[in-house]
Amino acid sequence: MTVPRGARLRIEVKIESSDFVASAYKPSDEPTRPGRQIVFLGRSNVGKSSLINILLGAKKLARTSSTPGRTQSVNFYRINDTFWFVDLPGYGFAKVPQEVRDAWGPMVEGFLQRRRDDIALAVLLVDARHDPTGLDRTMGEWLETAGIRYLVVGTKADKLSGNGRSRSMKTIRTVFGEAANAVGAVLASSKNGLGTRDIWKHLDQALLVA
Ligand SMILES: Nc1nc2c(ncn2[C@@H]2O[C@H](COP(=O)(O)OP(=O)(O)OP(=O)(O)O)[C@@H](O)[C@H]2O)c(=O)[nH]1
Numbered sequence: 721m722t723v724p725r726g727a728r729l730r731i732e733v734k735i736e737s738s739d740f741v742a743s744a745y746k747p748s749d750e751p752t753r754p755g756r757q758i759v760f761l762g763r764s765n766v767g768k769s770s771l772i773n774i775l776l777g778a779k780k781l782a783r784t785s786s787t788p789g790r791t792q793s794v795n796f797y798r799i800n801d802t803f804w805f806v807d808l809p810g811y812g813f814a815k816v817p818q819e820v821r822d823a824w825g826p827m828v829e830g831f832l833q834r835r836r837d838d839i840a841l842a843v844l845l846v847d848a849r850h851d852p853t854g855l856d857r858t859m860g861e862w863l864e865t866a867g868i869r870y871l872v873v874g875t876k877a878d879k880l881s882g883n884g885r886s887r888s889m890k891t892i893r894t895v896f897g898e899a900a901n902a903v904g905a906v907l908a909s910s911k912n913g914l915g916t917r918d919i920w921k922h923l924d925q926a927l928l929v930a
């Protein structure tokens with residue numbers, strides 16, 4: 721096949737609109753409009769809400785905070801009126817009150833199980849500066865068992881040197897590389913935009929095949 725110069729082989733999602741739609745504390749709060757979902761998962765404070773903002777080029781759409789546990793509900797963002805970004809509450813931060821930690825399992829696992837068939841891809845965020853935690857590994861295994869495909873994103877990569885980034889990528893690949901449902905790994909920064917193009921490539925792919 722001859723591809724004309726400048727032609728693109730695949731369609732890329734262009735963000736025409738992104739809107740906050742709902743914060744769900746229980747299933748009945750969830751929007752019922754159809755559409756595939758990209759869900760963002762990871763430890764409290766790892767940078768889920770910040771990543772959503774930079775991917776959408778919308779600085780303040782998702783609320784971010786230096787206090788872990790900012791996002792305690794399931795937050796729905798409607799993109800191009802066709803698909804969803806879903807910002808899930810973070811897990812595993814010692815300073816988050818016990819009742820919030822107890823609520824996490826039923827809320828997030830329940831959500832993932834109920835919406836499994838609508839999920840085009842999960843984005844599992846881990847802090848690039850540290851080895852993935854036991855809970856990060858458990859989350860990966862959980863997604864594996866649930867049959868949900870996921871992309872691993874190492875966040876806050878702006879805080880690492882070139883060597884640190886290589887080391888981090890290697891660790892992430894070692895921990896998640898064998899998993900059948902892990903579609904790839906990307907290092908990212910919500911401060912300087914590193915990795916966002918690569919992440920979008922994976923999201924495009926997942927949304928196209930979904
Ligand atoms: N240097 C740096 N800081 C970041 C990056 N991403 C997030 N942060 C900071 O990390 C803190 C937490 O970011 P959030 O996006 O609120 O994290 P979250 O995962 O949504 O946190 P919860 O909602 O509490 O689960 C904030 O102070 C952000 O400014 C990044 O790529 N680089």
Ligand SMILES: [Mg+2]
Pocket residue numbers: 768769770783784790791807
């Ligand atoms: Mg958040």
